[in-house]
Amino acid sequence: MVVREEQMLTHPFKFNQQQSNLDKQDTSQEYILTDNELQFLNGPYEATIPEMSAEGTSVIQVTASDHTGARLFYSILQGQPYFSVERTTGVIRSSSPLDRETIDQYFVVIQVQDMIGQMGGRLATTTVTINLSDVNDNPPRFPHRRYHMSISEAAPIGTTVGKIMAEDSDIGDNAAMKYEIEGHASHVFYIISNNKTQEGIVILKKRVDYENRSRYEVRVKGINRYIDERFQQDGPFEDTTNLKISVEDADEPPVFTSKEYVMEISEGAAVGSFVGAVSARDPDNANSPIRYSIVPDNYLKRWFSISEHNGTIIVTKPLDREAAPLHYLIIAATESMNPKQTSNVNVSIQVADVNEYAPELSKYYEIYVCENAIFGQLIQTISAVDKDSPMEHHQFSFSLAEDTSNRSSFAVKDNQNNTAGILTKRNGFYRQKESVFALPILIADNGIPPLASTSTLTVLVCDCDTEVNPKYCRYGALGISVEAFVAVVACTLIILVFVLAILAFRQQKKKSLFHEKGEEFRENIVKYDDEGGGEQDTEAFDIPTLRNHSVLREHKPRRNITTQIQSLYRQSLQVGPESAVFREFISQKLEEANSDPDVPPYDSLQTYAFEGTGSLAGSLSSLGSSSLDLFTNYDDFVQLGFKQEESIHGSVNTKWN
Incomplete structure (x- = not known):
């Protein structure tokens, strides 16, 4: 393949594109380009213009060259009468408005010549592909003037009733649709648009009742979303259609006459008193009888009952507002012919107060x-x-x-x-x-x-x-004043403490009278009655010693005497010349016994025999012993006495009680 050097240097990209196109047409043919060859620089060409463009709209310009500077002339071989080309410039223009929905693509053939009508003139041709872009110049159209749909009365809210779609010759966004429901039916149904399929989906907005209304006439409007003011000066394109929606009968559960019931009864009402009544009906044409019951509740069933046939509620147990001022019941209504069809309703029973308590x-x-x-x-x-x-x-x-x-x-x-x-x-x-x-x-x-x-x-x-x-x-x-009251209380407390201390001390002293082991103590009375033996008897009792006031008393342990003794003080009979000395001796011993802190406070009873004047020794006779009853209290020993008796031997016996 021979390529002109000047052409490659001047338009390398265009040449490559042209060469590529030639290779596509015929890869086996060899092209030889000469310096004076006539050709289109960028062919074949492709252009796009909006549909319905005005006459004379410029589409594209084609350019040819032979590098000689010769004058070139362009003409259209194919594409009339839709397009034309300017003879000297190669500008292609539309000759009339074009509708994309009719033909969306045109192939135009353009020819270029030099030295027209002369010998040796050359020519070349190229093709131009012209595409029409879409504009929103067509309104939507429903394919049917009426659509038929149906919905069961048992259908829940949100159920899809059906689908519709308006057709639009435009494409893309120009065919985007939105739908609206007109009139009162918009309270029962609504419609949404599917942006992908451009369908309108009709949905149930409110429950329908076959017995109340079996058919609905719904008017639906389809509207283009986007507006092209060149074609939609009077507003967006739209179209309308009618929907005939039939309601199908279904076996429905009973319907109460009220959504809820509020009743009142006095707390003093007797058992069997009427509280109120509920009522339900079968909405179907079959009109099945209704049976009433209280939804199982062991507590509430003790207070109320309901008639199965007429729904009247009565009291079955006395009510107490202070215990429960408000009761809630759930009443069930069931179709007799179809027990599966059941409805519930709430019943509130207020207990009215009875003035039963005085303030x-x-x-x-x-x-x-x-x-x-x-x-x-x-x-x-x-x-x-x-x-x-x-x-x-x-x-x-x-x-x-x-x-x-x-x-x-x-x-x-x-x-x-x-x-x-x-x-x-x-x-x-x-x-x-x-x-x-x-x-x-x-x-x-x-x-x-x-x-x-x-x-x-x-x-x-x-x-x-x-x-x-x-x-x-x-x-x-x-x-009394506060100060006096406080003083009385204080004195009372002091006296009480003092008395308790005394009682405790005396109780302690009483306990010390006895041996720890509880040994029983007895008091022995020893009596001596022995005739003196003259000088030999002086060892028994020393009279001079008795006369001595400084005699020391030997402390010997005494045996407890627990026998109660009531003794009387008896004065001495004054027998014998030494009786005064003896009395003084006995008084001294008694005083020592009372003042001795080391000896417990119990008493002993001793009998002394005093020898008469016939004996120089003046000794005491031997003592005999006798026993007395036990006593327990030292305070019972209240009197002391001395008794002197004359013995049959001429002696004087002195007894200390």
Whole structure:
């Protein structure tokens, strides 16, 4: 293949494109280009113009060259009468509006010549492909003027009823559609657009009822989404059609006459009292009988029951508003011919209050009035409560009992807000004369029927300070001051502690009288009655020693004597010249025994025999022994005495009791 060098240097890209096209046409043919060859530089050509373009619209310009500078002339061989070409410029123009929906592509053949009509003139041809782009110049059109659809009355909301689609000759966005439902049917149905398929989908918006309405006439409009103002000066393109939607009958569950029921009954109603009634019907033409029941609830079934045939509700157990002011029932209605068809409804039963409780004071009040109180002084504010419900609707009134209102020293002022004030009706009170007042208060409510009760308040008179401050009233009402009351309490506590200490000490001393092992102690009385033996008998008892006041007493352990002894003090018979010495000796021993802190406080009984004047020794005779009954208390030993007896031998026996 021979290529002109100048052409390659000037238009390398165009040459390559042209060469590629030639290779596609015939790869086996060899092209030889010479320097003077006539050809189109960029052929074949392709162009696009919008459809319905105005006459004379420029489509594309074709250019040819032979590199000689010769004048070239262009002509159209194919494409008339839709297109034309300018003779000298090679500009192709439309000759009339073109409709893409009729022909969307045109093939035009253009020829170029030099030296027209002369010998040696050359020519060349090229093709131009002209495409028409779409514009929104066509309105949508429904293929049918009426569409038939159906829907079951049992269909739930959101069920698809059917689909429609308006046709549009345009393509792309120019064919995009939206749909609308006109008229009252828009409350029952609505339509949405599928942007991919451009379909309109009709959907159920509200439940339909065959018995109420079996057919719907629906008018639907299809509208182009996008507007081309060149063609849609009067608004968007649109079209309308009619839908005939039939409602199919279905076996439906019973329908209650109300969505819910609210009933009321007094809490004092007797068993079997009528509460209310529910009603349901079969919406189908079969009109099946309805049976009523309470949805199983073991608790509520104890209080209410319902008639199976007519739906009346009665009380089966006494009601108490204070325990349960509101009851909720679920009533079921079932078709007799088709038990599967069942509907439920809620029933609220309010228990109306019966005024069964009288009002009473809200708490116990401690009321005090000062002796120096003045007329009209507020001494206490009281309030009342009522067990009846509802609490916020109570209205109480307060007053003095009629029999005491005229002679009472106090008055009751009703504050009209369920409280009352206790006021004085005189100046001054005298506690010593009258310290306590009984004030009966009558409290009534606003129930039906109204109830009232009487509560008695106790008012104590007390001695207050100068500022009429009743903080001392609690003790002042007892007739003593606070300081005196505190002093009495303190003294009482001190005395109580002292008495308890004494009792504890004495109890400890009593316990120490006995051996730890509980050994029983007895007291022995030893008696000596022996004739003295002269000088030999002086060893038995030393009389001079008895006369000595400085005799030391040997401390020997004594045996406990537990026998109760009542002894009498007896004076000495004054027998013998030494009796005074003996009495002095015995008194000294008794004093030592009483003052000895190391010896327990028990007693011993001893008998001494005093020798008469016939013996120089003056000794005591031998002692015999005797036993006495046991005693336990030292305090019972209250008297001491001495007894002297003259023996048959001429001696004197002295006995210490």
